[in-house]
Amino acid sequence: MAAHNFTMTAEVGDALAAGKPVVALESTIITHGMPWPGNRDMALKVEATIREAGAVPATIAVIDGQLHVGLREEQITALARTEDAMKLSRADLAFAIAEGRTGATTVAATMIAAHLAGIAVFATGGIGGVHRGAEHSFDVSADLDELARTPVIVVSAGAKAILDIEKTLEVLETLGVPVIAYGQDSMPAFWSRSAGLPAPLRLDNAAAIARFERARRTLGNHGGLLVANPLPAENEIARERMEDYIAAALADASAEDIGGKQVTPFLLDRIFQLSGGASLDANIALVINNARLAAEIAIELAD
Numbered sequence: 473m474a475a476h477n478f479t480m481t482a483e484v485g486d487a488l489a490a491g492k493p494v495v496a497l498e499s500t501i502i503t504h505g506m507p508w509p510g511n512r513d514m515a516l517k518v519e520a521t522i523r524e525a526g527a528v529p530a531t532i533a534v535i536d537g538q539l540h541v542g543l544r545e546e547q548i549t550a551l552a553r554t555e556d557a558m559k560l561s562r563a564d565l566a567f568a569i570a571e572g573r574t575g576a577t578t579v580a581a582t583m584i585a586a587h588l589a590g591i592a593v594f595a596t597g598g599i600g601g602v603h604r605g606a607e608h609s610f611d612v613s614a615d616l617d618e619l620a621r622t623p624v625i626v627v628s629a630g631a632k633a634i635l636d637i638e639k640t641l642e643v644l645e646t647l648g649v650p651v652i653a654y655g656q657d658s659m660p661a662f663w664s665r666s667a668g669l670p671a672p673l674r675l676d677n678a679a680a681i682a683r684f685e686r687a688r689r690t691l692g693n694h695g696g697l698l699v700a701n702p703l704p705a706e707n708e709i710a711r712e713r714m715e716d717y718i719a720a721a722l723a724d725a726s727a728e729d730i731g732g733k734q735v736t737p738f739l740l741d742r743i744f745q746l747s748g749g750a751s752l753d754a755n756i757a758l759v760i761n762n763a764r765l766a767a768e769i770a771i772e773l774a775d
């Protein structure tokens with residue numbers, strides 16, 4: 473029998489075998505969240521940030537039917553310019569493997585793969601959540617259910633502001649997922665530091681998050697934990713300005729009848745155009761900021 477149903481780079485395999493800190497990274501943000509070549513630059517910068525912080529990055533994707541935990545630089549570059557990569561969540565991760573396809577993993581699928589590989593900490597931009605108008609569309613990301621079942625710490629800048637953040641928090645509470653704002657009382661809103669809503673929990677350093685995680689483990693809790701880390705003040709876009717872009721993007725999505733999996737990539741692309749690229753700069757800054765915190769948490773947990 474093969475040792476694993478996934479492929480690791482030597483760097484990731486050695487780190488895991490030695491109990492060293494590893495941080496998982498998703499790939500949908502590369503293929504569906506940002507345009508080439510900024511997406512490649514972002515992915516490589518995020519990996520470099522994690523290495524500088526003293527942990528090992530493991531970007532996760534399916535390439536030609538093989539689940540990879542850790543990609544080499546050429547593989548990241550190739551994925552970043554693949555135009556027809558699938559967007560893989562819990563429902564279709566195994567489909568891509570069975571059919572020999574290439575696909576990028578969402579937060580949900582990345583959590584599954586990270587947990588399979590024994591990686592406890594994962595950095596992303598924003599999680600999927602409850603879409604605005606979900607009372608009509610029923611569009612609720614599988615990321616939320618995955619957070620309820622899979623024991624991985626997800627470091628994010630909260631839920632993307634294109635979503636209904638209040639409803640997203642309600643669903644996370646129902647599912648029993650702890651949501652921790654990092655260093656502030658309010659929920660961040662991805663491109664802006666505050667959503668104007670109180671966060672359920674607050675912690676101010678990586679050691680405290682690791683302590684909370686250890687306490688959760690003693691209770692046999694098997695779900696994930698969401699850390700919502702506000703982006704640096706110098707990179708934020710004011711909430712009122714973002715709301716204008718989001719309203720325009722949502723109107724375009726409904727005019728063009730965009731639905732299902734295409735909604736999030738469509739909105740991100742429209743907001744990128746409407747903001748003259750500013751949303752992309754903020755997005756890159758927040759992923760790097762999350763990668764740094766995720767590395768700190770992984771280091772605390774490995775101690």
Ligand code: PSU
Pocket residue numbers: 498500501502504505506561577578579580596597598599600601612613614615632732733736737740755
């Ligand atoms: N954050 C970003 N860009 C993205 C995503 C998150 O800055 O592209 C992706 C993540 O992979 C997340 C997914 O899991 O969008 C959510 O998609 P959906 O709403 O279809 O579940």
Ligand code: MN
Pocket residue numbers: 611612613614732733735
């Ligand atoms: Mn959806």
